[in-house]
Amino acid sequence: MENNATREQRLSALRQRTTTPVLIVGGGINGISxxxxxxxxxxxxxxxxxxxWCQAASGALSRMIHGGLRYLETGEFTLVKESVTERDRLLKNASHYVFPLRTTVPIDNLGGGLINATRRFLRLSDKPARRGALLIKTGLSLYDIYTRQYGSMPKHQVRGETATRxxxxxxxxxVKYSASYYDAWISAPERLGYELIEDAECACSDALALNYMELxxxxxxxxxxxxVLSGERFTLQPHVLVNAGGAWIDQLNQRLAPREKSxxxxxxxxxxxxxxxHPELLQMLDGEMVYFENQEGRVxxxxxxxxxVLLGSTDIRVDDPDSVVCEEEEKAYILESLRFVFPDVVVPESAILYTFCGVRPLPASDAKVNGQxxxxxxxxxLPPDAAHAYSLLCLVGGKWTTFRQFGAEAADRVLRLIGEKRRLSSDDLPIGGGRDFPKPSEQPHWLNQLAQQYALPLARVTQLVKRYGSRALPILQGIQQQGEQPLQHHQAYSALELRYLIEHEQVRQLEDLLVRRxxxxxxxxxxxxLIEEISHLLATTLGWSELQRVQHLQRSCANLARWHGLKDLDPTVFQEEIHHVSHQ
Structure with missing residues (x-):
């Protein structure tokens, strides 16, 4: 399917398919992979x-791409090695969105935690305990070994009290000691998820991805x-159905086989x-991440x-993934954790710009401590049986960093089920805007070349490349041909740029554009x-009536207030503005 295909073209393609070798349900990062x-x-x-795409847990990650230092304690060496390997692959294959991140661990003692770490390693204890400098250095030495094999990250350092202070x-x-090492962070995870879809559809013209389509x-x-948008129904017979529902896997299994007690x-x-x-805290961090244990041992x-400043997180078991929001108690808990390591930093309520949360799709467990x-x-x-004629493959657990490896394992299992073989490895395959993206040392020259080629200011070219990597080129071409005007209420975006995203990236709702693209x-x-201005642009591009536009505006403002703490956008506060636009 072509990437700029309209919604109707995608639906038309689905109408023509009554069978499919593979149907994947769930557009989080693992399903996409x-x-x-x-x-x-x-x-x-x-x-x-x-x-x-990436609307739930896959859009609520900590924005880290990391090896999982603490997994060494539970003996998950294979997971750590895999995570470090995949982290380094992402640094190469998605270098437009994934960057090295120097990380510091504050430590309160030299030899503490060794006994408890041993007990956790042997599965004799779930109890959290403070980790000392020697234990952390041991873990980071293993980290270095894995990194040296697959990448070129600098080695770790351990500081004494004077250097730490x-x-x-x-x-x-x-805090008596500190240890520093390198992991990575991701600037636009939801965008990377979409770019994987785009790459997939380019690789196979008969591959089809549809958001807002529910089983x-x-x-x-x-x-x-x-x-979900029109109510139209479609019937498909899959040979293999992949359940990539994340936190909703069990719910989906019950829908697929309600008589089967799985x-x-x-x-x-x-x-x-x-x-x-918080400018003061931002200055104190000075480009680094602080990775610490709070007062109860939670990382x-x-x-x-x-x-x-991004600050997190909590780890609370939930039964209903549809209702999760960042509660006031969680805000207080996170800020209390901050004060534990930076006691003089005061965070007023007004400093909290945005909240987000998701449900980690962890395997069912009897562990007493969630972190374990x-x-x-x-x-x-689940092979074919009386309840379902197709093979049902469930993707359980996983973390953002290892999505490529998990997707490859799932695909290999599916290929065996349908009698096909792997033709191509994705190990070293660039993703989306990471394709033809130059190394940091070569970027200034490349950006200058683009500015000259498209006759645009270097600052604007740099801004677009930072947002989209090499996928900025068609936008630059459009600006060169048509010109652009900045939005009235946000000078760093233009109508042309946002219209390109709407037309080429399956934007169907206002929040798709505001939160994920x-x-x-x-x-x-x-x-x-600004939301009102963008809603007009979206309505014009997608052909909404004025009533539809206002309804989208109301719903989006309500969702942003509820799910992300943007109280100024609550419809009750926003009512006058909505009334105004609905009567224009």
Missing amino acids: TFRELALQGIPVILVEKGD DRWPGFAPW VSADGESVTLQD AKLIGGTKGSHLILD CIMFPWFGK ISRNHSLVL TSLAICGELTPL
Whole structure:
């Protein structure tokens, strides 16, 4: 399917398909990765998602691409090695969005935690305990070994008290040592997810991805899909159905085989994060992440985020993944954790620009401490039986960093089920805007060349390349040919740029654009007037009536207030503005 295909063209393609070798349900990062892997092998796979791409947990990650230092304690050496390997691959294959991140761990003692770490390693204890400098150095030495094999990250360092205090004068008095090492962060995870879909559809013209398409029922041989936007229904007979529902895996299995009492696969935990506008804290971090244990031993993080600070997270078991929001108690908990390591930093309520949370699709577990539940992934195959004529493959667990490896494993299992073989490895395959993206040392020259080629200011070219990598080129070409005007209420975006995203990236709702295709929401840049302006642009591009536009505006403002803490956009506060636009 062509990437600039309209919604109607995609629906038309689905109408013509009554059977499919593979149907993937769930458009989070693991479902998307599996879709890409299969499309790369020429399989005409179909991917559906009931909401937008990377809308749930895959858009609520800590924005880290990391090896999982703490997994060493539970003996998950294979997971750590895999994570470090995949981290380094992403640094190469998605260098437009994934960057090295120097990370510091504050430490309160020299030899503490050794006994408890040994007990956790032997599965004799779930109890959290403070880790000392020797234990952390041992873990980081292993980290270095894995990194040296697959990448070129600098080695770790351990500082004594004087050196630690010189670099981090704001640390709490309990901090006696510190260790620094490198992991990575991702600037636009939702965009990377979409680019994987685009790459997949380019690799196989018969591969088809549809957001806002829900699986609503199954009769044993066929499944029924429903377009969430129009209500139209479609019937498909899959040979293999991949359940990539994340926290909703068990719910989907019950829908597929309601008479079958299958074992519970998911025991999800909720993770909440805050985005702070706090110049003092930002200056103290000075480009680094602080990875620390709070007062109860829960691992927390904070690092710079586009001139703000990202702070998290919580780890709370939940039964209903549809209702999770960052609660006031979680905000208080996260801020209390911050004060534990930076006691003099005061964070007023007004500094909290944005909140987000998601449910980690962890495997069902009896662990007493949530942090001890494995972050590894696994495949659960439910072969054809009386309840379903197709093979049902469930993707359980996993973490963002290892999505490529998990997708490859899932695809290999599917290929065996349908009698096909792998043709191509994605190990070293660039993703989206990472294709033909130059090394950091070569970027200034490349950017200057682009500025001259398209006769545009260097600052604007640099801005677009930072947002889209090499995928900025068609936007630059459009600007050269048509010119552009900045938005009235956000000078850093233009109508041409946003219209390109709407027309080429399956934008169907206002939030798709505000939250996932751009960073406007998470960077705290939304205002009522800006949302109104963008809603007009979206309505014109998608052919909405004025009533539809106002309804979208109301719903989006309500969702942004509820799910992301943007109280100024609550419809009750925004009512006057909505009334005004609805009567123009």
